[in-house]
Amino acid sequence: MKEKNGNISASPPAWKKGSGGKEALPTGLVFFPAFDWAISPTHPEREERLLYTRDQLFEEGVMDLPQIRQYQPRLADHKDIARVHFCVPDIETQATEAHRVAAGGALVIADALMKGEIKNGFALVRPPGHHAMRVAHGNRGFCNINNEPVMVEYLRQKYGLQRIAVIDTDVHHGDGTQDIYWHDPDVLFISFHQDGRTLYPGSGFTNEIGGPLAAGTTLNVPLPPGTTDEGILFVLDNLVLPIIDEFEPELIVNSAGQDNHYSDPLANMSFSARGYAILNEKLAPDIAVLEGGYSIETALPYVNMGIIMAMAGIDYSNLYEPDFREDRFKEDPRNLKKLEGIVQELTAVFRRRQELVQSTRLQKSGSLLQRNRQIYYDTDQIREAQKEALRVCPDCPGCLLIDSQASGPRGHFRVYCINIHIRCCPQCRQEARDHYAEMCRQTKELFDYVYLQDRAADLYLQYDCHLNAEDMV
Amino acid sequence: MSKILVGIDVGGTFTDGVVCAGGKILDSAKHPTEEGDLQGSIFAVLDDLLQGVKKDDLANKIIQVVLSTTLVTNLLAAGGGEQVALIMIPGPGLNLKQLDFFPHTYIISGAVDFRGKIIEPLKQTQVEEIGTLITAAGIKKVAVVGKFSQRNNSHERLVEEILKNRHPHLEIVRGFEVSGQLNFLRRAVTAYYTAVTRDKWARFADSIKKALRKRGIVSPINILKADGGTMPLEVSLHNPCETVFSGPAASVMGAFALTMDQQTSVVVDIGGTTTDLALILEGRPLYASRGAVLSGRYTHVRSFAVRSMALGGDSTLRWTGNKISVGPDRLGPAACFGGPAATPTDAVNILEKGKLGSLSLSHRALEEISKQAGLKVEKLAREVVRRVNDRLKDGIDDMFRSWEQEPAYKIWEIVNKRQVRPDRIVGIGAAAGAFIPALAERFGCQALVHRYSPVANALGAAVARPTLSLLLHADTQRQSYYLNLEGITGKFSSDGQLADAKDLAQKKLQEIAEKRGIGKYADHREIFLEEQFNMIRGWSTTGKLFDVGVQIASGIIDEFKGVQP
Structure with a gap:
């Protein structure tokens, strides 16, 4: 929830009222590595994925800190999934127990947040979900069930939230989440990702702005390969944060992939663990849900720590990858120029959103x-x-x-x-x-x-x- | 006459002891605990107990003496013990400068990662400078703890070497010796507290040993640990912190000795000031998932999950204007035993028509409150018992809830989650008989209050067997294995399989058990953890990681077959 510069939204939602002491609350954490689940033995989405993250988190002792409260995930109901997906032929086929536990992890965090037990929360769960679309015939991009929309629709039904922002920070375009909210003007979906011409799933260009009655609430920032901390934080500061402020969501969700990292084997970006920490500190998501990230040994242990520390308000100045070099994360000025252009273009689209929808309504x-x-x-x-x-x-x-x-x-x-x-x-x-x-x-x-x-x-x-x-x- | 077991439990208020043989308690003794003189309290109970044992039997028939004591807990709570410097080697992660740690804490360069790779070297000059500072401050003991030192302890060893080179008199506790479990902060706290208490514990242990030998007892002397198991006195010299919270552990083992079956029990130990709650789930005591908390900090000391409530038989009763309050303070014994105020024990005494103590004293104490409350004394007494049971029930429900909410990391654990309800409530302590039956009725389960319930804690100590828990982490790519005990590491074959890791873990447990003089219990070992992960780099397997846990779980020694009803 953003409440900076005294710019508080006109009517805070009921659950936020009287939460003056919210900053004193802990950060909720569901850590569910699914050590008994893999797509296939050698697949990047395998048992080992969060093993080193576990070692790092446990050895670090973060769960012992008063700033962290750990929760156990639960199984999401079939109904939770039916709110989002048309599963073909049925829910049992697409949503295995593994998927239901991952989605259920996000629901547990959502409940804890709404009950006022935590100030924010991180569902560090697998399998991931952001490539799963509204109609689900099978697995796309390692995903069957889309965890964030399952959580968003649950929050809307159970707690009456309406306006929600989902910011997809995974290196791959969040095409599943985009599909689910393509026609929904109440959910702001912004994805920044490596340019689709160079990476799966090959979509997420600036002209993908949402359906006719929801134009301008879907925004895509294709980043040139090699973009660094500086470039990503530039997009955050100049596009994502100002637009969130204008949209005035009741809740901010970070669809938190970790494959922008410079060591990720499936992508080509140059983001660091500290960059992730800064991003999460600035974005201040109410809930973060883990998505991709396959540099399981060199990145994930440090990136996950960084996200947890930033969300919990723990000093992350001593967090760095073993091979971290400060000078590596300066942005190429030509890239920055390109990003500036995208920021201007998308800001204009967002500002014209009501006008765009209005003209469709008048004509069609x-x-x-x-x-x-x-x-x-x-x-x-x-x-x-x-x-x-x-x-x-x-x-x-x-x-x-x-x-x-x-x-x-x-x-x-x-x-x-x-x-x-x-x-x-x-x-x-x-x-x-x-x-x-x-x-x-x-x-x-x-x-x-x-x-x-x-x-x-x-x-x-x-x-x-x-x-x-x-x-x- | 059969073999004799002796157990002594030093509690906060009383020190209890029993001598038992053949499923019967032959003799028991009770003395108030003198906080300043624990040895004196122990000897007083011991001398009482031994009066009934023949001289010959002392040497021939006693097979173990088990002691549960609060010495280390008291030392730490009172800030006693030695001055210690803590050197931490954290590497990347939390900024320890922001954490409120101990005085004389030094943070140095150097780092090891989760695979045991050195990712940042140690700086010798930095360690030397700290050595100078430490000795200048007159400190003689140092704890040195590195993150992931269980996977590679060379930095901790190197720090010791550098310090000892210049200052041979320094005594150094290394993190890897204290615990190889993951959690660097708990390891640092445990190593620090070990250094703080080790000398005083050693002196205490020595005097206990001399006193027993002087009295003609030659049997092994064992110390009860927080996990309900024993360790030989000699082993305790290295791990004094493991002696904490052995009191509640004694009660749980006492409940276990009284039942010895596979049922689910709630153990309710009602003392004078506090009541301790613990769970035995289908015949297995529940452990605390995070390790014991000592002076407000988590440690690596494995302990039962015990919930202490500020509510006891001697808690002070008061009328608050609209309801009766119980505790949290204790002004003294119950009024029926000449104490200064009305207590729950007095309420029960009234309902039981003076079975516990002086009925008239209880009456007089409760009358004052009954006038304020406008209730008849009998009704008030019933109300007190109801309130005590309300709070105990809330505490028990809450314990089951937190157990159900323990984190899980595998899908089958979530899918197969089930609710467990108690089969019975086992009452421990003198006041148990008064409260437990009504409490059990609330849960719709059995109540067990045995004639030995008042001394079940000392009984639990007497019959407890040794425990030993070993974790093995093996990495076929690095061709190494690492144990959580004593910093033991070694070679592991690059084509080793899970079965090899399990064999090795069991073999190592046997070896360590024998070295500790508890080899005959190694047959009771069981594997409680087995995990294997394929390391895939690119699209092919480059190695395997194994985690295996094997333990001699808490239990009752073979010589004890259960109590006679």
């Missing part, structure tokens, strides 16, 4: 806006074809209809998905529910499953077209 109200997409699941080698249609409503963020089909290891599935925004107007909601009933009745030959995600009612239905059976999650 009542119509269906469509886009066709091909989505590739690298881990599971699945190709998904998606037709997405948004009904443009003059009053609300509208409802979203997705026709998705893909062939994977479990066969070919074609599914129809209906999403109702939590702030959906009664008319859109009724139309969407009628549409669901009609699809269940009429399109049995075309689809294997029809799903309804009614966030306004917190109701999630799944219709099996072959068995003619409806399940409520």
